Amino acid sequence: MRSPIPDYLLEVLDSCGEDGGAVADYIPELAAADPDRFGICVATVDGTIYTAGDADVEFTIQSMSKPFTYAIALADRGIDALNERVGVEPSGEAFNEISVERGTGRPKNAMINAGALLTHSLVDGDDSAAQSERVRAGFSRFAGRDLVVDEQAFVSELASAHRNLGMAHLLKAAKTLDCDPVEIVRGYTRQCSVKVSCQDLAIMAATLANAGVHPLTHETLLSRPVVRQVLSVMMTCGMYDAAGDWMTDVGIPAKSGVSGGVIGALPGQVGIAVFSPRLDSHGSSVRGVEAFERLSRDMGMHLMDVAQEGRSALRGAYVTEGDDPMTVYEVQGDLRFAGAETIVRAIAEGEHETRRVALDLTRVYRLHDVGRRMLLESVRRLGEDGLEVVLVDPECALPEAADVGSERLTVVDSLADGTAST
Incomplete structure (x- = not known):
C-alpha cells in the first residue's frame, strides 16, 4: 500500500x-x-x-x-x-x-x-x-x-x-x-x-x-x-x-x-x-x-491538546496459521497522528503475502480525528490494492468504515470471527 x-x-x-x-x-x-x-x-x-x-x-x-x-x-x-x-x-x-x-x-x-x-x-x-x-x-x-x-x-x-x-x-x-x-x-x-x-x-x-x-x-x-x-x-x-x-x-x-x-x-x-x-x-x-x-x-498537533497516555500504538503484527492465513495488525491506545503514522507505515511497508489483512482495534480506547481519517484511508487503499480487509472493531471505534464502500471490507467483533468468515 x-x-x-x-x-x-x-x-x-x-x-x-x-x-x-x-x-x-x-x-x-x-x-x-x-x-x-x-x-x-x-x-x-x-x-x-x-x-x-x-x-x-x-x-x-x-x-x-x-x-x-x-x-x-x-x-x-x-x-x-x-x-x-x-x-x-x-x-x-x-x-x-x-x-x-x-x-x-x-x-x-x-x-x-x-x-x-x-x-x-x-x-x-x-x-x-x-x-x-x-x-x-x-x-x-x-x-x-x-x-x-x-x-x-x-x-x-x-x-x-x-x-x-x-x-x-x-x-x-x-x-x-x-x-x-x-x-x-x-x-x-x-x-x-x-x-x-x-x-x-x-x-x-x-x-x-x-x-x-x-x-x-x-x-x-x-x-x-x-x-x-x-x-x-x-x-x-x-x-x-x-x-x-x-x-x-x-x-x-x-x-x-x-x-x-x-x-x-x-x-x-x-x-x-x-x-x-x-x-x-x-x-x-x-x-x-x-x-x-x-x-x-x-x-491534532496543538501542544495543549494533551494525550491521556503515550503507549505504543502498534501492539503487534503477525500472520495467522491455517489454510487461509491472515496478516494482522494489532492497534492499541490513544491514537493521534504519531501513533496512526506508525500503523499506516507498518501497513504501507508490509509485504502482505496473504490475501487478507486484519486491522484489530480491540485495544483502541480513543481515536482522534486524524487517526480515524488515516485508518480509513488505509482501509480504502488496501482494498484498491486487491486485498481483503477484516476490521476487528467490537466497540465501533471506526463506524465510518461502512462508508468506505469497499466490497473487500468485512467488519467483525473479534479476530476469531474474522478467521471464521473465510
Whole structure:
C-alpha cells in the first residue's frame, strides 16, 4: 500500500493561498528569491521523512538558526549561566528591535536578534572564526549531513547589517557583550547564511522533538534539560510579536526566518519545516504560517491538546496459521497522528503475502480525528490494492468504515470471527 501522508502534504500545499506578503528586500540576496517556491517536510522522531513540493530546494537558514545556536551555547555554558546573560521573556517586539532589559542590559530572549547576537558570542571558541565553525559543524550534526555557508549571501547580508551592528554596539555599551561587536555581527551573519533545505530543517527540528537524539543517526546531541529550555523559549518567543496568536492557533514550538522558512518541533512526535519566501508583517512566511495552521488543525498537533497516555500504538503484527492465513495488525491506545503514522507505515511497508489483512482495534480506547481519517484511508487503499480487509472493531471505534464502500471490507467483533468468515 502507498502511504497517504505524502498525498495529504500535497493537498496542504495546494490549499494554501498564493496571495499576500512579499520577499525580504532589505538583503539583496533574499530579494532575488523565487516567491513561488513552496515546500514542506515532516520528519518523525523515529526517522521517517515525508516531503512535498520544493522540500529539497536550498536557502539560507536565517533566524531559524537561533534555537540551534541557543542549544549549543546552553550545552557549552550551562542553563543557569546562560540565563544570567540572556533572558527568556517574550519581548512583544519585532525580531530586529534595538532593545535590552533596563537595569540588567540583557536581551529579553535568544530568539530576537539582540539575544541571538549575544548567544552567538557565548558559543565556545578561541576566536570568532572558531565560534562560527563550531556553529556550522553543530548545525551539520543536527541535519545529519555537512552544511555549508552561502558565501554570496553572507557578503550580501553583511553589507546591510547596520541594524545588527547597532544592537551589538548597544550590548557592548551595556557591558553585556564581552567581545568585539563587529566580529560578533560577522559571526552571526555567517550563522544565518548556512544553506539548508526543508528536509534538513525538519530533521533538525525532529532532533529537538526527540529529546536531543538524532532521528536518523540515533546520536544523542543534546541533553533533555537543554532541549526543554530550547523548546520552551521557542514556544513563547519563537514567533516574535505574533507569539500569542501562534500559541493559540498552532500550539507547536516554532521559529521562522526571513528567507521564508518556518520550523516546528512537536515533542515526542515530529519535526516540521515549511518554505515559502513571501513574508507577513512579522517577518514570517505567509504560506508557511497557513500550512502550520492547517497541519495543527487536521492532525491534532496543538501542544495543549494533551494525550491521556503515550503507549505504543502498534501492539503487534503477525500472520495467522491455517489454510487461509491472515496478516494482522494489532492497534492499541490513544491514537493521534504519531501513533496512526506508525500503523499506516507498518501497513504501507508490509509485504502482505496473504490475501487478507486484519486491522484489530480491540485495544483502541480513543481515536482522534486524524487517526480515524488515516485508518480509513488505509482501509480504502488496501482494498484498491486487491486485498481483503477484516476490521476487528467490537466497540465501533471506526463506524465510518461502512462508508468506505469497499466490497473487500468485512467488519467483525473479534479476530476469531474474522478467521471464521473465510
